[in-house]
Amino acid sequence: MVQSLNRTLDMKMAEDSSIILLGEDIGKDGGVFRVTEGLQAKYGEERVLDTPLVELGIVGMAIGMSINGLKPIPEIQFQDFIFTAFDQIVNQMAKMRYRSGGTITVPLVLRTPYGGGIRGGLYHSQSGESYFVHTAGLKVVTPSNPYDAKGLLSSSLDSKDPVIFLEPKRLYRSGKMEVPDADIKVPLGKAKLLHEGDSVSIITYGSMVPTVMKTVTENSLDADVLDLRTLSPLDRDAIISSARKTGRVVIVHEAPRTLGMGAEISALISESSIEYLYAPILRVTGPDVPFPYRLEDLYLPNTSRILRAVNRVLEFR
Amino acid sequence: MSEEIIEHGEKERLIRGFGAMVLARTLDNKIMTAQRQGRVGFFTPTSGQEAAQIGLSMHLRKEDIIYQYYRDMPMMLHMGVPVDIIINQIYGNSSDIAKGRQMPSHLLARNYNFMSVPSPVATNLPLAVGTAYANRYLKKQGIVVASFGDGSSSTPDFHAAMNLAAVYNLPVIFFCENNGLAISLPTEKQTKVEIWKKAEAYGMPGILVNGSDMIDTYEKTREMVEYVREGKGPVLIEARCPRMGPHSTSDDPTKYLTDIVKEGSDRDPLVITQKRLIEMGIITEQVATKMREDSQNFITSRFDELEKVPPPSPETLFDDVYDEHTWIIDEERGDIIGRN
Structure with a gap:
């Protein structure tokens, strides 16, 4: 995924001189995960800014650049560090179009790695997607493979609204696949059905996608697996049609359960399709505790927890 | 110095500046009265800060981009933003650019290069830096002004913006309108250092001007504006001026302020500026009186007229x-x- 993101950024920067990257250690160092490797050498310090260590400044500057005709791609080194910039995201970025009656807009793509799996402890592992999904005016996107990473990034750059582009860092260097050199688009707001089945719908995204797929293939589950890809706005039609088909739903994500995406998806299905359901909708999520260092593996949802939930909804009567 | 201004043929500029001060004061008083009458929901009055703002904006050009704050109505009027745009925003009616979504005082006029005002103070400052970056990168003409009050100098956004503007050597004027109070907190409890002196720590020039005197502010800020226009980097200007009313229509300033500058007193910036202009022979008492009467009639008629505009659908x-x-x-x- 790192390579795919890097090549996509490279291609887009070559096409469009208004694209500016800014963030901590993204230039000479190529970013702590190497997503921006080589781009400063190629496009210069004016287009790839190694910024001072100030997240709210990075985001605020990016908003100001966007207002004045640039297409900035700010990077927050770890999503865990985004909170000092939260005011800029929630009160400026997300509300600018609305509060200006549509006369000032902020198209930009804010990239940030999120989630666990790298022994990063409390402050290099959080999954904060709900904070952004809860905020009107933002689009929230998360790829689960190199192809989608390219296609979603490309579509995000076409968006006329700000996009929070969450990169599951655990998948940065896994899941090798062919990605075309040409530009590809994965539309925002569209989920992907990765596996088809009639007995249960497993709805997931980001870092949990490979874990869910492993559970399904190892246990030959007759399951729909839906990779949401965009968390805001959700692909309501894909969620509802799968839920109505199978009548049994499990939602899997790494973020804590309380007010996580699972809560929203569960409510959406209940409100629209309760009469199609044979079982309660279950969630398999990270627990409502801070993200741990040594006990990371216990925190992260795994195949056995997913399987247990699937069996519970299958056996429910 | 004043002689020089006249010799440079800037009489018109001074008259226009003063005219905008008068217009702004008239509108400010009108809105405050209307709020007390229940015709307007809320307002943060601007009285006392006219001279500071207009003293600076007399140097600005139409291509300059301004990230104003919620007390900069006088500067907007001076830069040609029509009174109707402001009154429509105050009413939050269907003709308001922002479609009635923001509280009064959160003005904007993109077509006049005035950006949108957020309530969380100083959060526009980093945006001003990014906008200045884009200006330079895209080789656009013009500089960027970011204005704020003394309370903003405590915020992380102020620090971030000052540092970033200096590091990237960007064309930004940081303009602090220090009215001595952040709602109720006096400046000396806000910071141990005079605000203009903070510039040095960031690596930019900083000056203090008498924001109660339009002519003084105009003259003292000239070099700073030129410095920024020449691409030498950002500057910080602190203009001291009185806040002649409450923070907003929702507070009672007598609880925390014993020495309120009264309208028409010799500390009122409008009086100070008018006196100097008369002394310089640029206007007469009669001209000033006429300006006030014309403003009063104009504002009253526009205010009453626009009150009829329906709310947003x-x-x-x-x-x-x-x-x-x-x-x-x-x-x-x-x-x-x-x-x-």
């Missing part, structure tokens, strides 16, 4: 969240006001 609640409505917003719109 219900559907606008759901517009401009995104470029296109999401299904969620359509669904909620349907629930609340019915489907198309």
Whole structure:
């Protein structure tokens, strides 16, 4: 995924001189995960800014650049560090179009790695997607493979609204696949059905996608697996049609359960399709505790927890 | 110095500046009265800060971009923003650019290069830096002004913006309108250092001007504006001026302020500036009186007229969240006001 993101950024920067990257250690160092490797050498310090260590400044500057005709791609080194910039995201970025009656807009793509799996402890592992999904005016996107990473990034750059582009860092260097050199688009707001089945719908995204797929293939589950890809706005039609088909739903994500995406998806299905359901909708999520260092593996949802939930909804009567 | 201004043929500029001060004061008083009458919901009065703002904006050009704060109505009027744009915003009516979504005082006029005002103070400052970066990168003409009050100097956004502007050597004027109070907190309890002196720590020039005197502010800020225009980097200007009223229509300043500058007193910036202009022979007492009367008539008629403009239509609640409505917003719109 790192390579795919890097090549996509490279291609887009070559096409469009208004694209500016800014963030901590993204230039000479190529970013702590190497997503921006080589781009400063190629496009210069004016287009790839190694910024001072100030997240709210990075985001605020990016908003100001966007207002004045640039297409900035700010990077927050770890999503865990985004909170000092939260005011800029929630009160400026997300509300600018609305509060200006549509006369000032902020198209930009804010990239940030999120989630666990790298022994990063409390402050290099959080999954904060709900904070952004809860905020009107933002689009929230998360790829689960190199192809989608390219296609979603490309579509995000076409968006006329700000996009929070969450990169599951655990998948940065896994899941090798062919990605075309040409530009590809994965539309925002569209989920992907990765596996088809009639007995249960497993709805997931980001870092949990490979874990869910492993559970399904190892246990030959007759399951729909839906990779949401965009968390805001959700692909309501894909969620509802799968839920109505199978009548049994499990939602899997790494973020804590309380007010996580699972809560929203569960409510959406209940409100629209309760009469199609044979079982309660279950969630398999990270627990409502801070993200741990040594006990990371216990925190992260795994195949056995997913399987247990699937069996519970299958056996429910 | 004053002689020089006249010799340079700047008489017109001074008269226009003073005219905008008078217009702003008239409008400010009108809005405060209307708020007390229940015709307007809220307001943060600007009286006392006219001279500081206009003293600076007399140097500005139409291509300059301004990230103003919620007390900069006088500067907007001076830069040619029509009174109607401001009054429509104050009413939050259907002619308001922001479609009645913001509280009064949160003005904007993109076509006049005035950006939108957020309530969380100083959060526009980093945006000003980014906008200045884009200006330089895209080789656009013009500089960027970011204005704020003394309270803003405590915020992380102020620090971030000052540092970034200096590091990237960007064309930004940081303009602190220090009226001595952040709602109720006096400046000496806000910071141990005079605000203009903070510039040095960031690596930019800083000056202090008498923001109660339009001519003084105009003369003292000239070099700073030129410095920024020449691409030498950002500057910090602190203009001291009185806050002649409450923070907003929602507070009672007598609880924390014993020495309020009264309108028409010899500390009123409008009086100070008028006196100097008369001394310089640029205007007469009669001209000033005429300006006040004309402003009064004009403002009253526009204010009454625009009060008739209807409120924003219900559907606008759901517009401009995104470029296109999401299904969620359509669904909620349907629930609340019915489907198309």
